[in-house]
Amino acid sequence: MSENIEVNFRLNGENVTIRTKANRRLLDVLRDDFHLTGTKEGCSIGECGACTVIVDRKAVTSCLMLIGSCEGRDVITIEGVSSPDRLNPVQRAILEHQAIQCGFCTPGFVMSATALLMENPNPTYEEIKVALSGNLCRCTGYKQIIDAIYDAAQQANRADPAEWDRNIIPDSGGRPLPWQPLNKPEVCELSGGNENEEQS
Amino acid sequence: MRNFTFIKAQDLEEVSQLLFAHHEHSCILAGGTDLLVQLHEKSKRWAELDVVIDLHPFQAELSQIEDIGSALRIGTLCTHTEIERSFLVNRYLPLLSKACSVVGSPQIRNMGTVGGAVCNASPASDPLPPLIAAGAELAIHGCGYRRKALLSDFYDDMGMPKLEPGEFVTAFEVRKLQPSERSSFVKLGRRKALAISRLTVAVILDFQKDGTIREAAVVPGCVGRRVKRYRQAELMLCGQRPSEALIASAAAQVTEQMLAENGRRWSSAYKEPALTALVERALNSASYGAEDRL
Incomplete structure (x- = not known):
């Protein structure tokens, strides 16, 4: 008996095989071996949801999954x-x-929302709240995120898929952006350090 | 994380033999939501862990929810999500489905299993009070034999599961509630989602045709080392018609017994009024279908 194991699973639609130590988590393998660093490590104990991935069409926290239990399963990460x-x-x-500030929690939210929409393409506001209840965001607040996902579901149900995939403005799905794009980037200049030193 | 060997067994008998051979140095991996946290925090419980035995090869066999006449047979690997959404559990054991719907977060419910929740033996485990209220039986697999045990006898005085070397739980058999029975489950956590329970209460009331209570089961969770039925309060309810005064005195009785058995602790100032209110809500909910008084 050895401490190494060989695991075969599907990762973002491709069959992969990995030989690794048995005490590693799916999260470690995704980030360190496959360099899929969109999956973030937050709390490491399944509380924050930053490491959420989809396994067999269900959202799970990859920090609570040993790589050995991925055998034969279908894993989708934010990159997928x-x-x-x-x-x-x-x-x-x-x-x-604009449901992002620092962005650390965002991949986890996207995965939880994607898993919800896979299963229930027309969720209510309440159902979205429950589906996202395992993801923490410490900067944005949750309203924008829930609004965004509700909106995404509504749009997907209303529009012909060919319409919202026109790719005119790739990031908005062809719909007008709700804000004016800035022509010139705003430059923030930091003042010298003297003032700060005086304060402290 | 500690180094260990990860084993996928060929059949259930091999699982028992491996557990027997490695006894103190082995553990079973079901959902992993408790085990991985304990390993990550370098829990002393697993200081000598050498072998992890994966149950997932038997997923198809151990995650069934079947109707076996007067009872439901729930496989040990059923996730909380599966139980929450099962038509059979919703229809015949609504309090279990409610309890499973408030465990942790959606991600945890998708991984965590009912077998893990029972065998990890946390008094704060959400599915435990409903299972005990309904008198669940465990199907246990050992080396070359199978046996059954009552869940209410499953824990020793320290609150640890009574399993011999080589034994593990394969399924739960829980009787179906009758049409004359009403049940409820209420939980108090620090916040709405993803909180480990501070207090839970599961209640089953069996009503007679004239509106009096024939039989009652009242099981608070998170109080004391063992989750169990509070018989004195149950006897107060039997033969009576539910009323505001009856519910209040039964709730007070539960709290009194809790304090008598566990003594006054630092948390008593909080738990005393909270438990009374929670038992009242659970009894109201089972009697009138609403947590608040009508």
């Missing part, structure tokens, strides 16, 4: 729900609703 030039509807809606 979109590509850099085409965001998925949930991601677009989160951008449009």
Whole structure:
């Protein structure tokens, strides 16, 4: 008996095999071996939801899953729900609703929301709240995020998929952006350190 | 995290043999939501862990919810989500489905199993009070034999599960509630979602045709080392018609027994009024279908 194991599973639609130590978590393997660093490590005890991935169509926290229990399962990470030039509807809606500040929790929210929409394409506001109750966000507040996901579901149900995938403005799904894009980037200049030193 | 060997057994008999052979140095992996946290926090409980035995190869066999006549047979690997959404559990054991719907977060409910919740033996486990109120039986697999045990006798005085070397739980058999029975489950956590329970109460009331209570089961969770039925309060309810005064005095009786058995602790100032209110809510909910008084 050895402490190494071989695990075969599906990762973002591809069959993969990995030989690794048995005491590693799915989260470690995703980040360190596959370099899929969109999945974040927050609390490591399943409270914050930053490491949420979809396993067999259900949202789970990858920090509570040993790599050995992934044998034969279908794992989808944030990298598997979109590509850099085409965001998925949930991601677009989160951008449009400005439901991001630092962004650390966002991949987890997107995965929880995607799992919900896979199962229930027309969720109520309450159902979205329950589905996101395992994800913590410490900057934005939850209203924008829930609004965004509700909106994404409504849009997906209303519009012809060909319409919202026109790719005119990739990030908004062809709908007008709710804010004016800035022509010039605003530059913030930090003042010298003297003032701060005096204060402290 | 500690190094260990990860074993997938061929059949249930091999699981028992491995558990027997490695006894103190082995553990079973079901959902992993408790085990991984304990391993991450380097819990002393697993200081000598060498072998982790995965139950997932038997997922198909151990995650069934079946109707077996007067009872439901719930596989040990059923996740909380599966129980919460099961048509059979919703229909025949609504309080269990309610309890499973308030465990942790959606992610935890998708992984965590009912077998794990019972065998980890936390008094704060949510499915435990409903299972004890309904008099659940456990199906236990040992080396070359199978046996059954009552869940209410499953824990020793320290609150640890009574399992011999090589034994593990494969299923729960829980009687179906009758049409004359009403049940409820209420939980108090620090916040609405994802909180470990501070207090829970499961109640089953069996009504006679004239509106009096024939039989009652009142099981508070998170009080004391063992989760059990509070018989004195139950006897107060039997033969009576539910009323505001009866519910208040039964709730007071539960709190009195809790204090008598566990003594006054630092948390008593909080738990005393909270438990009384929670038992009242649970009894109101089972009697009138609403937590607040009509």
